[in-house]
Amino acid sequence: MKSWILGLAVLAVALPGAAMAALDGPKAKTIDELAKMFDSSRCKSCHSQIYEQWEQSHHARPMMGVAGGLKDTPLAMKGATPFSPDDPSKATIATFPCFKCHLPQAMTHAEDSVAVEYAKALVAQDREKIGKLQITCLVCHNTKAIVHRLSVGNPEPNVLYGSKDVANHPDPVFKSVKRSDIMQQPLVCGQCHGLGPNLEFENPVQCANLYGSYLHAYIPAGGTQSCQECHMKPINGIADHLIGPNFNDKEGTIARYQKTLSLDVQTLGYEWLLQAGKHIPKVVVNTKINSSAGHRIPDG
Amino acid sequence: MQSRHYHPQATNEMSSKMLYGAQVKTANIRDTSIQPYRTKEESFEFILPEGVRTVDITVNLAYDVVNPDMRYNLHNITRRVSLDR
Numbered sequence: 001m002k003s004w005i006l007g008l009a010v011l012a013v014a015l016p017g018a019a020m021a022a023l024d025g026p027k028a029k030t031i032d033e034l035a036k037m038f039d040s041s042r043c044k045s046c047h048s049q050i051y052e053q054w055e056q057s058h059h060a061r062p063m064m065g066v067a068g069g070l071k072d073t074p075l076a077m078k079g080a081t082p083f084s085p086d087d088p089s090k091a092t093i094a095t096f097p098c099f100k101c102h103l104p105q106a107m108t109h110a111e112d113s114v115a116v117e118y119a120k121a122l123v124a125q126d127r128e129k130i131g132k133l134q135i136t137c138l139v140c141h142n143t144k145a146i147v148h149r150l151s152v153g154n155p156e157p158n159v160l161y162g163s164k165d166v167a168n169h170p171d172p173v174f175k176s177v178k179r180s181d182i183m184q185q186p187l188v189c190g191q192c193h194g195l196g197p198n199l200e201f202e203n204p205v206q207c208a209n210l211y212g213s214y215l216h217a218y219i220p221a222g223g224t225q226s227c228q229e230c231h232m233k234p235i236n237g238i239a240d241h242l243i244g245p246n247f248n249d250k251e252g253t254i255a256r257y258q259k260t261l262s263l264d265v266q267t268l269g270y271e272w273l274l275q276a277g278k279h280i281p282k283v284v285v286n287t288k289i290n291s292s293a294g295h296r297i298p299d300g
Numbered sequence: 301m302q303s304r305h306y307h308p309q310a311t312n313e314m315s316s317k318m319l320y321g322a323q324v325k326t327a328n329i330r331d332t333s334i335q336p337y338r339t340k341e342e343s344f345e346f347i348l349p350e351g352v353r354t355v356d357i358t359v360n361l362a363y364d365v366v367n368p369d370m371r372y373n374l375h376n377i378t379r380r381v382s383l384d385r
Contacts, residue, residue, distance in 0.1 A: 066366050081323040197327045207322035221337035247365050254372050257363055265359045269381040281348040283381050285357055289340040296333035
């Protein structure tokens with residue numbers, strides 16, 4: 001009896017390990033395999049505050065970010081976009097250039113069969129299945145944690161990257177955390193938050209270009225803060241992983257933007273004289289809006 | 301009513317039609333969004349109809365998330381303006 005329980009415990013620990021080994025192993029063939037490969041649910045047991053914030057974030061629902069809308073649906077519909085296949089069964093990873101930023105692990109770790117399954121799920125509007133596709137902890141803390149790959153090498157499959165070294169990280173798979181030079185820099189976010197048109201595809205794609213705005217409007221104006229300093233201010237001493245706003249939270253979003261965008265209004269009523277003897281009753285309303293963000297508002 | 305729209309605007313640069321949707325947009329051709337460290341200033345003028353000397357002015361700043369059906373109101377400022385001194 002005792003040994004049976006022990007065996008079960010070992011199995012529970014080994015499972016994520018087997019899935020993670022697949023990070024440098026064969027590519028995922030199904031949505032479930034891809035979701036499992038990047039599964040971060042066990043991080044919750046030790047990083048519960050971060051996990052709960054992340055769960056509410058857009059990064060946890062990158063394929064249906066606002067009000068449950070399945071944004072990629074037109075790409076699965078014949079003739080609706082330049083990328084759309086004749087039939088969902090003919091979809092490939094190239095059908096969805098959106099993966100570059102909304103699900104980068106699909107570009108590197110998935111077979112075309114995942115794109116077929118995704119296209120069919122879009123046609124069926126299967127939100128449960130599509131909801132499994134997320135920008136998990138592993139995306140930011142492993143695959144997107146290094147950009148200077150020639151200088152420092154590729155991310156190692158069993159290492160997490162953070163803002164410091166943790167020699168004995170108590171996770172069963174990621175037994176150490178190494179310092180990533182960019183984790184606290186805008187660059188880590190800039191990989192997905194867009195510079196302008198994405199011209200590497202067969203047809204151009206432009207979505208977010210907020211990182212371009214940060215670089216070309218905020219920096220030239222003298223701004224010095226990082227994305228993290230404004231968006232991940234520590235709560236209880238730990239970096240906020242809601243990385244707000246969360247547009248599905250109406251009250252919270254309104255409160256944030258009320259603070260970000262100030263509105264000054266000046267009014268004047270007078271009688272304007274254009275021509276001698278002809279006064280025109282007029283009201284003038286002067287408005288001034290100032291923003292405390294580090295980029296354009298809105299983007300996209 | 302007078303309004304201003306603040307947002308980046310893109311076409312596919314193959315026609316003059318503005319487009320929505322990352323899959324068809326190619327590049328911004330105009331950007332009226334609110335910029336960091338730059339005050340967005342407007343001056344609106346209303347000519348009052350015959351006989352009207354007092355009006356209520358409402359200035360509303362709203363964020364349209366996705367489309368105008370999903371409108372988040374940020375600021376509503378109301379002022380009574382009179383020509384009489």
